[in-house]
Amino acid sequence: MPTIKRDYYEVLSVSRGVGEQELKSSYRKLALQYHPDRNPDDAEAEEKFKEAAEAYGVLSDAQKRAAYDAYGHAGLSGAGGGAGFDPSNMDLGDLLSQVFGFGDMFGGGGQRGGRPRATKGDDLRYDLSLTFEEAAFGKAVELQVPKMEPCGRCRGRGAEPDSSLMQCPACHGRGEQLFSQGFLSVRRTCSHCGGAGEIVKQVCRDCRGEGYKHVNKRLKVTVPAGIANGNRLRVASEGQPGTNGGPNGDLYIFFTVKEHPVFERHENDLHCRVPINISQAALGAQIQVPTLEGPHDLVIPEGTQNGTQLKIRGKGVPEVQGKGRGDLIVHIDVRTPTKLTRDQRRLFEELKAVLPVDNDAHEKGLLDKVKDYFN
Ligand SMILES: [Zn+2]
């Protein structure tokens, strides 16, 4: 692409006979001034930054500089003469690291840059099954959570204790590489060192250089009262460890609550079905009904109908967040006897003789309707 290029010496504000040191310091000054990190969304600065890098890339290379001195920009074209000098072939990260020490440019003032980024560890999921009672009243449990922990032998460095770290040769300690695409420079985490900027000379024999060990961590957790099926509990900082000083992830416990043979739970209320016989229903009675905490006395009023619901306050499930408790709803199931002894039969016959067939107008109407239907 034929564009009018500025003279490289002019770009770097140096004389033709400039020495290596002066060239370097001049480029360093411009790179700092126009670095994209310091000029976000400034296309002109970006261009100046690229231009300086290109100029320095040529003039710092003895062979290219000689060709440029003799023939100008044309001297840098390919053999065919048409390709031109392509700045995207230059390793900008390499150029920058020639003039800046590690951390020199990016380290201060919280600049985004080559320092390995502190990252929060991953969250973990642990599935825990509870009995109905455990969910209702809470429980102290000890979990064994498979997770990673920093290796004790190398303290997470991944290196043998007496082995030193060396600067990553791929990124020169920067932890990331700068790729040029047209006028944009794109940063990528260095694939060789994973962004750390350093690699170990001798990997830790316990963790094989991972820096982490897979452990089953024992963890004591108090499951609060009132947990329902599908609830989850967050245990802060018990997930995977963070990297580069980042915080740990969290642990989430997902609860499955087993069904109860007697009780059904709706919100914080419990429901159960209690059978009584016809005479208890008619005369009233005092019976014992089950609760989660054992038998409870309940008065059945005289004349109780089948399906009547009787409420026992405060015998449901506690609210998870502490205050209050649901109720126990007793569904009365009036059972008609199916096998009668001779005495029972005689008594029912007597009852039949004295009980009215239809004791209110509404039921009379109902019986008439049934008769009409069969006629
Ligand atoms: Zn280790």
Ligand SMILES: [Zn+2]
């Ligand atoms: Zn690297």
